[in-house]
Amino acid sequence: MSFQIIGDSCCDYPYLEDDFTWIKRVPLTIELDGETFVDDMSLRCAMLISKMAASRNAPKSACPSPGSFYEEYDCGADDIYVVTLSDKLSGSYGSAVVAANMFKESHPEKNVFVFSSKSAASGEIAVCKHILALAEAGAAFDEVVSKTLEFINNLTTYFALETLEVFRKNGRLSHLQSIITGALKLKLVMGGDETGNVCVRGKALSIERAVSKMAELIAERCKARDMSESTLYISHCQCPDRARQARDKIMELVGFKDCLFLRAGGISTIYANAGGIIVAY
Numbered sequence: 299m300s301f302q303i304i305g306d307s308c309c310d311y312p313y314l315e316d317d318f319t320w321i322k323r324v325p326l327t328i329e330l331d332g333e334t335f336v337d338d339m340s341l342r343c344a345m346l347i348s349k350m351a352a353s354r355n356a357p358k359s360a361c362p363s364p365g366s367f368y369e370e371y372d373c374g375a376d377d378i379y380v381v382t383l384s385d386k387l388s389g390s391y392g393s394a395v396v397a398a399n400m401f402k403e404s405h406p407e408k409n410v411f412v413f414s415s416k417s418a419a420s421g422e423i424a425v426c427k428h429i430l431a432l433a434e435a436g437a438a439f440d441e442v443v444s445k446t447l448e449f450i451n452n453l454t455t456y457f458a459l460e461t462l463e464v465f466r467k468n469g470r471l472s473h474l475q476s477i478i479t480g481a482l483k484l485k486l487v488m489g490g491d492e493t494g495n496v497c498v499r500g501k502a503l504s505i506e507r508a509v510s511k512m513a514e515l516i517a518e519r520c521k522a523r524d525m526s527e528s529t530l531y532i533s534h535c536q537c538p539d540r541a542r543q544a545r546d547k548i549m550e551l552v553g554f555k556d557c558l559f560l561r562a563g564g565i566s567t568i569y570a571n572a573g574g575i576i577v578a579y
Contacts, residue, residue, distance in 0.1 A: 301433045302375035306362060306382045306390040307337040309422040310533045310560035310576075321426055322370050326390065328564050330357040337564035344536065346564060347572050357568040361389040367397035371410060377439045378410045379429045379446070381422050383565075385414040386495045409439045413446060417490055419566040420531035421455040421578035423558070427529070453578060454519060456489040456499060458508040458544075460537075460573025487512050505573065509544050512577060517551035525579070530554040533576040535562040544575055554579065 307325040328335040328346070331353050335341055350357055371378055380398065385391035391414045398410045415422045428449045432442045485508040487500035499515055502508035530548060534541035538559070545557045562570055570576060 299376040301377040302373050303426050303429055304370050304380045305422055305426055307563055308383045308418050308565040309426060310419050310563050310566055313559050313561060320430055324362045324366050324370055326362060326565050327360045328357050328568060331355055335564060341564045343564060343567040346567055359565055361393050364393050364397040367394045368401055371401045380412040381415055381425045383418050384416045386493060411443045413450060416450055417453055417455040417578060419576040420533040420560050421453055423560055424453060424531045424578045425450060455578045456487060456512050457576040458487050458512050459570060460505050461571050510547055513547040513551055516548055520552045525552050525554050527555055528579055530557040531578045533560040533562050533566055535567050535570040535574045536572045541575055544577060
């Protein structure tokens with residue numbers, strides 16, 4: 299049986315991987331000060347960061363239409379696996395589900411399943427890579443679905459940001475939180491909860507300490523688990539040295555099998571901003 303993995307454009311880009319045919323991305327769009335940017339491989343994120351810094355407004359994202367997902371489903375594959383941003387963060391999941399229902403009506407012989415990653419960025423790629431390994435090993439569609447749902451339930455995502463300006467501008471930080479973090483120059487370690495919402499996991503007085511705090515949180519969470527066959531995924535926004543620092547600190551404490559670095563796409567960039575890292579496993 300042939301298969302295709304489809305993600306929205308918050309699935310970040312692995313380095314040193316020229317063959318992207320194993321995953322197709324359906325782009326979200328980003329609007330800032332009257333300009334609309336399509337979040338595909340042609341988007342220059344450094345330019346987007348500059349425009350964000352110069353603007354008093356927060357960038358806004360829009361999920362793909364059901365029609366955009368439908369077009370990608372019509373790819374000839376027998377089994378279609380779709381991975382989106384957490385359904386608590388974006389309408390991308392709902393749009394993909396509407397498209398899947400439409401597609402299955404006209405193609406009843408096809409298998410389609412839409413996963414809410416309960417995550418974003420590196421977390422989405424972690425889910426996609428899990429699906430890829432199962433499908434390439436010849437697992438049946440229902441087995442891939444059940445094992446991937448189990449993987450998502452155990453997926454953990456953390457992020458540490460150099461700046462919380464976008465969160466302040468778009469209201470995801472309360473006014474009081476904005477004042478306190480700004481006055482104290484705090485760096486927050488944030489992450490996803492069990493439902494896919496974003497919450498604060500820790501605080502630090504510098505981004506370096508925030509990365510160390512993140513490593514400690516991961517070590518504590520993994521202390522009773524065997525991670526020797528697990529991969530650590532790190533998305534970074536214009537900060538490869540910080541990503542390597544995070545990898546070294548985490549893998550010093552936890553015995554992950556390996557680490558995959560990812561380049562932030564547009565959606566990751568508008569939230570992580572320059573200097574931000576997003577870690578998933």
